[in-house]
Amino acid sequence: MTKLIQITDPHLVAPGEILHGLDPHARLVACIDDILEHHRDAACCVITGDLAHRGEAAAYAALRGQLERLPFPWFALLGNHDLRAPFAAAFRDALDDGNGFVQGRFDLAESALLMLDTLDEGRNGGLYCAERQAWLASQVERLGDRPFCLFMHHPPFDIGIPCLDRIGVANPEPFVDLAARRRHQLRHLFFGHVHRPVCGSWRGVPFSTMRGLNHQVPFDLHTVAPVPKSHEPPAYAVVFLQADQITVHFHDYLDRSTLPSRAGGST
Numbered sequence: 001m002t003k004l005i006q007i008t009d010p011h012l013v014a015p016g017e018i019l020h021g022l023d024p025h026a027r028l029v030a031c032i033d034d035i036l037e038h039h040r041d042a043a044c045c046v047i048t049g050d051l052a053h054r055g056e057a058a059a060y061a062a063l064r065g066q067l068e069r070l071p072f073p074w075f076a077l078l079g080n081h082d083l084r085a086p087f088a089a090a091f092r093d094a095l096d097d098g099n100g101f102v103q104g105r106f107d108l109a110e111s112a113l114l115m116l117d118t119l120d121e122g123r124n125g126g127l128y129c130a131e132r133q134a135w136l137a138s139q140v141e142r143l144g145d146r147p148f149c150l151f152m153h154h155p156p157f158d159i160g161i162p163c164l165d166r167i168g169v170a171n172p173e174p175f176v177d178l179a180a181r182r183r184h185q186l187r188h189l190f191f192g193h194v195h196r197p198v199c200g201s202w203r204g205v206p207f208s209t210m211r212g213l214n215h216q217v218p219f220d221l222h223t224v225a226p227v228p229k230s231h232e233p234p235a236y237a238v239v240f241l242q243a244d245q246i247t248v249h250f251h252d253y254l255d256r257s258t259l260p261s262r263a264g265g266s267t
Contacts, residue, residue, distance in 0.1 A: 002108050005035060005045040006151070006237040008192030009212025011081060012052045012059035019053055020215040020229050025062055027213045027234055027254070032066045034253040039238060042072055043108055046115060048192035049079025049153030050212070051087065060090035078102050078119040079153035079193060080126065080167070097135040105139055110241040111187055114139055116152040124167040126154030126193075133174045140182060149188045149246075155209065157202050163227045164194050164217065179203040188246050190237075197235070197250050210250045211235045 015025040035042070047067070052059035067074045075095055078087065087102075088094065095104030101117040116136065120127035128136075140148070156175035158165040169175070179186060180203065189207040195217040199208040211234055218230040233252045240247040 002110055002241040003039065003042045004108070004113075004239045004241065005039060005042050006048060006190055006210070006239060007031060007045060007213065008048040008153075008210065008236075009050040009079065009195055009214070010047070010052075010063065011050050011212065011214045012063050013054065014056060014058040015062050022214050022231065024053070024214040028063070028066050031213055031234070031236055031253055032069050034251075035236070036069065036071075040071055042238075044072055044106060044113070045070055045074040046113065046151045046190070047074065047076045048151055048190060048209075049077045049119075050081045050192060051076055051079065052083075053081050055081065055083025055086050057086045057090065060087055064090050073106065075104065075106065075115055075151075076102075077115055077151060077153055078117055080119060080124045082119060084119070084121060097132070099131045099135065101132050101135070103132065103135055108241060110147070110243050112143055112146055112148040114148050114150050116150060118152050118154040118169055120170065126152075126167075126169040128156075128169060128171060128174055136174070136178070140178070140185075143185065145185065147185050147187050149190065149241075150186065151190045153192050155189075155191045155193065155207070159194060159196075159198050161194065161196070161217070161219075161221065162224045163220065166224065167227075168193075176203065179205050188248075190239075199248070206246070208237070208248045210237055211252075 012024045095102045097103035103117045106113045118126035154169045156169045156172035183204045195212045197210045213234045216230045216232040235250045238249045
């Protein structure tokens with residue numbers, strides 16, 4: 001069994017700056033502290049986009065400073081709030097598919113991880129262009145029959161929340177085709193962007209996402225625009241990969257409401 005960590009949507013600004021009434025940097029520090037205390041045995045960590053809220057150099061520098069505390073490999077992906085140039089300046093060793101996109105592969109014992117770039121810079125919705133599609137197709141071809149998981153920022157389908165469904169991937173067709181052709185290999189789809197704990201299956205492929213590290217999106221089934229915000233607690237995911245099972249835990253790492261244990265108690 002292999003453990004991996006998913007973090008999403010830190011929305012960092014300069015350290016000490018408040019965003020939507022919260023301190024993104026302090027929440028990131030607390031997240032990394034919690035991972036270091038409980039999950040030093042993880043194989044890797046993937047951060048699924050919206051690393052910085054406005055794409056500022058100071059935010060990326062602060063993010064790198066915290067991620068470098070982790071004792072295992074980590075991979076930062078891009079979301080719609082990110083900007084390529086300042087990200088690349090801070091993360092010169094970031095994933096690179098050879099065409100300037102932040103995409104890559106990392107192999108674990110049970111599955112390969114394919115990490116994708118859905119940023120359409122300047123727009124809230126995502127895009128997966130022909131160059132990026134060609135890279136993904138070549139990676140899947142090289143995998144042969146080996147199982148894999150996908151990590152990306154934008155979901156390639158609607159989740160039933162109107163304000164988020166209007167800013168998903170603009171061209172989901174490549175993912176629809178991939179799910180149809182490689183469903184026997186595609187074990188799980190992990191994404192960010194929606195700032196909510198959501199899981200299910202899409203075209204036979206299990207998926208999951210969770211709340212981000214700063215502000216959240218409330219469970220609002222009516223609002224179309226603008227995207228509402230909430231102060232629901234932040235979370236990160238602890239994922240257990242096995243040959244025949246994937247288990248995803250959402251950990252509200254700032255929650256301190258644990259009750260005293262009682263002998264012989266039950267849930």
